[in-house]
Amino acid sequence: xxxxxxxxxxxxxxxxxxxxxxxxxxxxxxxxxxxxxxxxxxxxxxxxxxxxxxxxxxxxxxxxxxxxxxxxxxxxxxxxxxxxxxxxxxxxxxxxxxxxxxxxxxxxxxxxxxxxxxxxxxxxxxxxxxxxxxxxxxxxxxxxxxxxxxxxxxxxxxxxxxxxxxxxxxxxxxxxxxxxxxxxxxxxxxxxxxxxxxxxxxxxxxxxxxxxxxxxxxxxxxxxxxxxxxxxxxxxxxxxxxxxxxxxxxxxxxxxxxxxxxxxxxxxxxxxxxxxxxxxxxxxxxxxxxxxxxxxxxxxxxxxxxxxxxxxxxxxxxxxxxxxxxxxxxxxxxxxxxxxxxxxxxxxxxxxxxxxxxxxxxxxxxxxxxxxxxxxxxxxxxxxxxxxxxxxxxxxxxxxxxxxxxxxxxxxxxxxxxx
Amino acid sequence: xxxxxxxxxxxxxxxxxxxxxxxxxxxxxxxxxxxxxxxxxxxxxxxxxxxxxxxxxxxxxxxxxxxxxxxxxxxxxxxxxxxxxxxxxxxxxxxxxxxxxxxxxxxxxxxxxxxxxxxxxxxxxxxxxxxxxxxxxxxxxxxxxxxxxxxxxxxxxxxxxxxxxxxxxxxxxxxxxxxxxxxxxxxxxxxxxxxxxxxxxxxxxxxxxxxxxxxxxxxxxxxxxxxxxxxxxxxxxxxxxxxxxxxxxxxxxxxxxxxxxxxxxxxxxxxxxxxxxxxxxxxxxxxxxxxxxxxxxxxxxxxxxxxxxxxxxxxxxxxxxxxxxxxxxxxxxxxxxxxxxxxxxxxxxxxxxxxxxxxxxxxxxxxxxxxxxxxxxxxxxxxxxxxxxxxxxxxxxxxxxxxxxxxxxxxxxxxxxxxxxxxxxxxxxxxxxxxxxxxxxxxxxxxxxxxxxxxxxxxxxxxxxxxxxxxxxxxxxxxxxxxxxxxxxxxxxxxxxxxxxxxxxxxxxxxxxxxxxxxxxxxxxxxxxxxxxxxxxxxxxxxxxxxxxxxxxx
Numbered sequence: 001x002x003x004x005x006x007x008x009x010x011x012x013x014x015x016x017x018x019x020x021x022x023x024x025x026x027x028x029x030x031x032x033x034x035x036x037x038x039x040x041x042x043x044x045x046x047x048x049x050x051x052x053x054x055x056x057x058x059x060x061x062x063x064x065x066x067x068x069x070x071x072x073x074x075x076x077x078x079x080x081x082x083x084x085x086x087x088x089x090x091x092x093x094x095x096x097x098x099x100x101x102x103x104x105x106x107x108x109x110x111x112x113x114x115x116x117x118x119x120x121x122x123x124x125x126x127x128x129x130x131x132x133x134x135x136x137x138x139x140x141x142x143x144x145x146x147x148x149x150x151x152x153x154x155x156x157x158x159x160x161x162x163x164x165x166x167x168x169x170x171x172x173x174x175x176x177x178x179x180x181x182x183x184x185x186x187x188x189x190x191x192x193x194x195x196x197x198x199x200x201x202x203x204x205x206x207x208x209x210x211x212x213x214x215x216x217x218x219x220x221x222x223x224x225x226x227x228x229x230x231x232x233x234x235x236x237x238x239x240x241x242x243x244x245x246x247x248x249x250x251x252x253x254x255x256x257x258x259x260x261x262x263x264x265x266x267x268x269x270x271x272x273x274x275x276x277x278x279x280x281x282x283x284x285x286x287x288x289x290x291x292x293x294x295x296x297x298x299x300x301x302x303x304x305x306x307x308x309x310x311x312x313x314x315x316x317x318x319x320x321x322x323x324x325x326x327x328x329x330x331x332x333x334x335x336x337x338x339x340x341x342x343x344x345x346x347x348x349x350x351x352x353x354x355x356x357x358x359x360x361x362x363x364x365x366x367x368x369x370x371x372x373x374x375x376x377x378x379x380x381x382x383x384x385x386x387x388x389x390x391x392x393x394x395x396x397x398x399x400x401x402x403x404x405x406x407x408x409x410x411x412x413x414x415x416x417x418x419x
Numbered sequence: 420x421x422x423x424x425x426x427x428x429x430x431x432x433x434x435x436x437x438x439x440x441x442x443x444x445x446x447x448x449x450x451x452x453x454x455x456x457x458x459x460x461x462x463x464x465x466x467x468x469x470x471x472x473x474x475x476x477x478x479x480x481x482x483x484x485x486x487x488x489x490x491x492x493x494x495x496x497x498x499x500x501x502x503x504x505x506x507x508x509x510x511x512x513x514x515x516x517x518x519x520x521x522x523x524x525x526x527x528x529x530x531x532x533x534x535x536x537x538x539x540x541x542x543x544x545x546x547x548x549x550x551x552x553x554x555x556x557x558x559x560x561x562x563x564x565x566x567x568x569x570x571x572x573x574x575x576x577x578x579x580x581x582x583x584x585x586x587x588x589x590x591x592x593x594x595x596x597x598x599x600x601x602x603x604x605x606x607x608x609x610x611x612x613x614x615x616x617x618x619x620x621x622x623x624x625x626x627x628x629x630x631x632x633x634x635x636x637x638x639x640x641x642x643x644x645x646x647x648x649x650x651x652x653x654x655x656x657x658x659x660x661x662x663x664x665x666x667x668x669x670x671x672x673x674x675x676x677x678x679x680x681x682x683x684x685x686x687x688x689x690x691x692x693x694x695x696x697x698x699x700x701x702x703x704x705x706x707x708x709x710x711x712x713x714x715x716x717x718x719x720x721x722x723x724x725x726x727x728x729x730x731x732x733x734x735x736x737x738x739x740x741x742x743x744x745x746x747x748x749x750x751x752x753x754x755x756x757x758x759x760x761x762x763x764x765x766x767x768x769x770x771x772x773x774x775x776x777x778x779x780x781x782x783x784x785x786x787x788x789x790x791x792x793x794x795x796x797x798x799x800x801x802x803x804x805x806x807x808x809x810x811x812x813x814x815x816x817x818x819x820x821x822x823x824x825x826x827x828x829x830x831x832x833x834x835x836x837x838x839x840x841x842x843x844x845x846x847x848x849x850x851x852x853x854x855x856x857x858x859x860x861x862x863x864x865x866x867x868x869x870x871x872x873x874x875x876x877x878x879x880x881x882x883x884x885x886x887x888x889x890x891x892x893x894x895x896x897x898x899x900x901x902x903x904x905x906x907x908x909x910x911x912x913x914x915x916x917x918x919x920x921x922x923x924x925x926x927x928x929x930x931x932x933x934x935x936x937x938x939x940x941x942x943x944x945x946x947x948x949x950x951x952x953x954x955x956x957x958x959x960x961x962x963x964x965x966x967x968x969x970x971x972x973x
Contacts, residue, residue, distance in 0.1 A: 006944045017947045086549055087958060097510050119494060122747040122761075124737075128942045129542075129754040133569075134612065161939045163569060163755070164626070244612070274737070279614045281752060299487045300519045300550045303497040303512035314501040314510040315518075317494050383957070385549065392484050392753050394545045396947055396954065 003031060008395040010085070010379045011041040011342060013287025014128065014149045014156070015388035015395055026403050028380065035150040044344055046361045046403055048374040055368045060406060060414075067371045068418035070335055070354045076311050077101040077335040080324045080348065081359075083289040084341040085384030085397060088408030089297035089306075092339055095416040102309035102333065103298070104324045106346060107291040110252025112319045114284050115305055116260035123267035124274060126246060126281035127390035132156045133163040135171060137242035139235065140193075141249040141266060142177040142203050146184035148250050148285055149389075153184040164244075172242075174235055176210075176227075177203045178253070196235070198225040201256035204265070210236060211269040214276075239273055239280055250285040287389035289342055296387050296394075324349060341375050341408045358411050361403075376405035420460045421446050422901065427465030427880060430847050431472065432856035433869030437848045443470065445876040448901040452872040465880055468895060471851045472870050473532025473877030475858040478652075478682055478717050479799040481522055481554060482536040482561065483547035485729040485759035488749050489516040489800065492761060493727060495745075508910055515726045515763075515800045523555035524910045525806055530879030530894040533558035533916065534805075535862060537601050537652060537682065538731045540564050542754040542943075544595035545950055548918065552961050556899050556910070558867070558877075560919035562599035562652045563592055564731055566634045567608035569755040570936055572627040581640055582926075588641040589925035590933070594949040598862060598919050598966065599649035600642050601682075603731040604656055605631035608758040611734035618734065620656050620669050631656050632673050639677040645923035646968035648863025650678030650715065655687050658735045662691045664700025671707050671714055680861070683719025683798040685780040693835055695771055699779045702837065705786030708793070715861055716787070717794035720780035720811055721773065722803035727763045730801065736760020755940065766803070774832035778825070782836060784815055785843045790852040794861070809892035815845040816887045864919060865966050876901035915960040922965055 001024045008017035012035065019042070020032035026046050030039045051063030058066075071077055079096055082089065082105040096103045105111070117123065131138075138157060145152055162168050173185045173193035177200060185193040198206055202225030209224045213236040219229050239245045247266055254262055266282065273280035286292055294306035302308055304317030320326075327333045328351050336355045338348035344362040348355060354370050357363065361374035378384035379397030384407070387394050422445040429441040444451045480486050490497075490512075497512035502521045504510035511518030517525060526534060534554075539547045539561035551559040565571055565588065574584060588600060606629055607618040613626050620631050639651040655670050657663040667687040671679075681687065690698035708714055725744075730736050733750045737760060740748045744765040751759050766773040780802070787793045795812070799805040814821050825838050833839075845853075859868020866874050878898040884890035893908030904912050930945065937945040955961040 006946055008947055015942055017944050090553070094509070097504050115491070118747075118749070119492060120747060122492065122743075122749045124750045126752045127754045129756070129940070130612065130752045132942060133755055133940055134752075156942070163573075163940050243614070277614070279612065295491070296487060296546070299491050300553060301509075301511065303490045303516070303518045304494055305491055310504075310510060312501075313503045315497075315512065316501075317497075383953075385545065385954075392540075392543050392546075392751070393943065394543075394549065395943070396545065396951075 004398065004400055007400065008379065008397055009038045010290070010386040010395070010397055012037045012149050012151070013285065013389045014152055015393055016151055016155065017395060021400060023401050026401050028400060037150055041342070042380065044362050046405070048361050049404065051371070051373045053371055060373065063371050063373050064411065064414045064418055067356045067415045070356060070370060071099050071415070071419060074099065074335045076333045077337060078324060078327055078333040079103045079337045079339060081106050081338045081340040081346065082294040082306050083343065083346065084293070084339055084408040085290065085378035085386050086293055086297055086394070087384055088339070088341060088378065088412065089294055091409040091412030091416065093298060093301045095412050096310050098416050098419055100311045100313070102311065102322050102327065103306055104322055105291055105294040105306040107252060107289055108305070108307045109323060111286060111291055111295065113251040113254050113259045113263045115319060117264035117267055121264055121268060123282050124270050126283055127392050128156050130281070131246055131283060132159050134244040135246040136165060137172045137174070137238055137245040139174045139176060139239065139245065139247045141207070141247060142200055143248070143250040143253040143285060144178055144181045145248065147181050150184070158188055172238065174238070176235065177206065196227045196231055198227055200254070203254065204259070204262045206232070207262055207265045207269070211265050211272065214239065214269050214272050240276055240278060242278065242280065245273065245280040246283050247280065248283040248285055283390070285389050287387060289346060290386060292387035292389065292391050296391065339408060341377055358408060361405055373411050374405060375408050375411055376403055378407070381405050382407045421454065421456065421458065423459045423462045424465050424470065424878070425462055427468045427470035429470045429870060430851040431870040432848055432852045433859070434871045436870070443870060443878065445898065445901045448876055450870060450872055450874045450876050463896065467883065469847065469881040469883050470870070471879050472855045472868055472874070473879050473897065473899065474530050474854040475868055476526070476531055476534040476796065476805060477794050477858040477862055478537045478796045479534045479805055480536060480538065480729055480801070481534050482550040482559070483538060483540065484543045485731070485761055486516060487550065488759070488761045489727045489729040490518070492747060492749060493763060496725065507913060515804050516729070519550055519553035520555060523557050527556040527897055527899065527905050527910060528908050529808060529892060530881070530897050531557065532877040532897070532899050533867065535559065535598070536561040538562070538564050538603060539595055539597055540731065540753060540757045541568065541591055541595045542756040545954065548596060548950065548955055551918070552955065555913045556904050556916060558916035558919060560598040562601040562649065563595040563597035564601045564603055564757055565591060566602035566605045566638060567757055569609065572606065572609060572624065572629055575629045575633060575637065576627045581637065581644070584637050585641045585645050586925040586929040588638065589645045589923035590929050592647070593922055593925070596918065596920050596950050596955065596963070598921050599647065599652050600638060601652040601654065602634060602638055603654040604658065604734055605634040607631065607656060607734045608731060611737065611758065612752050616734065616738065618656060620666055620673065635670065635674060639674055639679055643677055646970055647921055647923055648966070648969055649861060650680045652680045652682055654682050654732060658686050658732055659739055661689045661697045663687050664690050664703055667704060668707055671711055674713070676713050678713050680715045682717050683796065683801065684716045685719045685721065685776065685783060685802070688779050688783060695831065697772055697775060698835055699775060699782060701779045701782035702786060705783055708787050709789070715792045717796040718780050718783050719796055719798035719802045721766050721776045722797060722807045722810065723766050723768045723773070723777065724803065725765045726800045726803055727761065728801040729759070729761045731757055731759050733758030733760045736762050754942070768828045771829045771831050774829035775835055777828065778832060778836035778838050781814060781821065781838055782841070785841045790849040791857045791860070793853060794858055795853045809888045812850055812891045813886070813888040816850065818842060818844050863921065863966050917962045917964045918955055919964050919966060921968060923968055
C-alpha cells in the first residue's frame, strides 16, 4: 500500500493537482483534497480487464483485428466520445485520417457556443492563476460554478494569499441567470454573492442589455426577463469599476438555441470594458471528458477543433453537419467507434451500426457492442497529458497503479496499424 | 550504408567553402571524411548542383498555445489550402498557420531541417513541445520567455542579486527544456495586466517600479553568465509604434556591450517623418548594427497577403486589434507568467504603411554588412508564412526583380524608401550564412549547419537557377540525418527530428523560494510544473540533444 501525493486530476477541468491517493493493489482511495467530481472518478473500480468480441472474452489482438475488420470497408465511420489524453487523441486522429472517419468530441455541442463566437469575433480571456491573484469581481453567467467544479472557490477565489489583493475575502461575486446550488461562493466573511436569476434561454436578452449599459446606450425598458435594468446597471457599473473583473461561463450550461450569440455578446462586452480604462477578462469553463484536450490536439493536427471529418482525404470542419446525433439520425455513417477513457457513465449513443467501444474499464452497456476494449484511465493507469479549462496549461498526469490495462493510444494505434 | 554525393558545388560557410566542387560522404546519419572503403551503397551525381547544409529557421512560431489559437481562429484560411493525406504523409491544412504535420513537410520541401520556436512560455512549454513533437522531419527547440513573469519582477523589486536571477533563469530553462531565453516587450505584458497600455524603455511598471531597461540588463547578464550560447533574444518595447526606432537605438546603446539578439527588427524600425508621420528607420538601425558587434538581428520581413500575427505581446497586440483583418482577435493574460495576442492581418501593397514596412525590412537586409549577424525571417506567421522564404530570397538576390516589385507598391511609400538606390544583391554564400552556418552558430548548435566531417548529414541540394525563387522552393534532394526525405520538392519519406536544449547549472536551493511561491500563488505544484525528459522521449519518437555551454569542451 502506498500513498501518492500531488496527484493531478484530469476530471474536474480546473487542474487540481494536490490530491493524495492511497493505492492498494488496483484499489484507489482519495485521502486528501477530494471532491464530488474527482473522488468517485479516481475511485471507480476496475471491472473488465479483457476485451470482448460479441460479448465473448478475447485477447487484445483478436479484438483489435475484429475492430480493424469492422472498419475496413466502411464508407464513413464515426469516432465519437473523443475523451482521452493527448497521446490517445494523437492515435485517434491517425486512425481517423487513415480510415476517412468523422470525429466528434462528446461535449462539442456545448463547446460550439464558444467556438462560433471565437471564430466570428474573438475574445479577451484569462487563466486561473490570474483569477487567483488579480480578480476583484467575478461575474458568473448561466452556470452553477460549484456544481461544475466543486473546488473552484476554495482554490481560486477564497485563497488566503494573493499577490495583488490585500484581502481576498473582499472579492465580489455576482451570479447572472442561474443561482448557485450551495454556499461555496459565500466569502469567508459571510458575504453572499449577488444573485440575479432568469430563465436560462432569456440570457441572450439579458446580456444584450448588459452590453448596451456598458456602452452607455439608453435603455427604455425597466426590466428584462424579470431582472430590473437598475440591477443590470449595477453589474455594468461594478464591471467598469473593478480593477480586474472576470466573467465566467460554461458553454455547455448555455443549453439553448444560438447560445453562441450570448457568448459573443459577453466577449464583446469584455472588450468594451477594456476600452473604458480598466481591465476585464473572460474565463470559459470546460476541461471535462478530455474536451479541451481533444480540441487542442485536433487543432494542431488539422487546424480545426474536434468536430472534423477526413472522408475526402483531408480535414473538413463543420460544427453542425459533423455532429454525432445528426450523423446517426440521418444514417450518414456506417460504423461507430466510441472512445471514452475517463467516464464509465458516458456510454455510446444507441445505434444498430457496428460498434467498437474503447472505454474505461467498468463501463456497462444496455446493448453489448460488437467490440469492447477496456482501456486504462490517463492519470491513473498510465502517464499522459490533459488540458485544463483555460487551455494554456497541459497537466502532466501520473501513473498511480499497475493495472495492465492498455492505453487508448496503444489500442487505437494497433487498430490503425491493422487497417 | 555509405552514401556519396558526387561533384556538387558546395556552399559551406562554416568551413569557409564558397562554391567549390566537393564530394560528400554520409554514413550512419553523419558526414564523414573520404573513407578508405570503396564500396559506396548509393551515389548521387550532383555535378552542376548547388549543395548546402539543411536550412535552420532560428525564429518561427511553430509550437505553443498562441499558434493553436491562431489555427482555431481561422477555419476560412485553412479551407483555401487543404492538404490531402498520402501513403507516407498525414493530412492537414496549410497557408498562414499550417497544421503541425504540414509544417514539417513544407519546411522540408524548401530544404529546411530545423526550426526554433521563439516564445516558449514556461507554463505553456509542455504544449509547445507536444506540438513540435508532431512536426515531422524537422529538428526543433525553443527559447523560454521571461521578463513579464511575476516571479522575476518580484525578485527585481526585492533587489535579489544577479546570482539569484541566474539560478532562476537556468532553472527555468531546464524546467521548460529550452535552448535560449527570450524577452517580449520587457515587463510590458505584465504591465498590461495592471492596465498600463504602453511601456517605454525607461517607464516603470506601476506595481513593481521596474523598467524594461532593468529587465533587459539582468536577463542579458544572466544568459551570458550561465553560459548559454544564444544571446538574450529580445522582442523590444513599442512594437509597431511610429517613432520606435529611437527605442530600438536606445535599447542597443543601453545593453552596454552584452550579447543581445533583436528579433523581427523591422517592426521596431519606424520613424515619424513625412506626410503620414511614418517613415523608415532602417538606415539608422543598420548603422547601429554595423557598429555594435555584440548585436545580432533577424528581420521579420513582411510580405503582402493574408496572414495572422501571434505574439506574446498582449499589450501591443491589443493596441493593434483595430487593424485585424478579418475583424476578429484574441488576447490572453496567462498564469502570472506571460500573455498572448492573436490578430489576423492582411498586408496590402497599396496600403502606405504596409508598403513601407515591406521596404523597411528589405532596406535592413541590404544595409547590414555582416551576414553572420542578420537572419532571414518573416517571424512566421507574423510578417508572412514561412512558405514565402523562396520569394524573399529572390528579393534579396535579384535587384531588378526587387525594383520591379518596388515600382508596384503604394507610390508614397516608394518615395519614402531608399531601396531603389541600393545595388546590393545577396550571394549564395551569404544566403547560406544567414540560413545555415550563422543560424547554427547563433543558437549554439553543435554538429549542425555545416558540411564538414562530423556534422549530422542535414543536406539540401538545389538546381542552380537565376530565378532564385524557383531554385529555393524546390530542392532536388533533402537529406535529414542522412535519410533522403525530399526529392524534387516533394516529401518521399519521413522521420522524427530531435529537440535541441542546453542545461545550464543552477543552485538547487533555488527551488526553495520557487516552491513557496508556487504553493502560495500559482495553480500548480512545482513538481508538476517541471517537464521531464520522459515527456519528450516516452512515445519513442522524440529525443533530446543537449548542446554545450559556452566554454565547455564539446
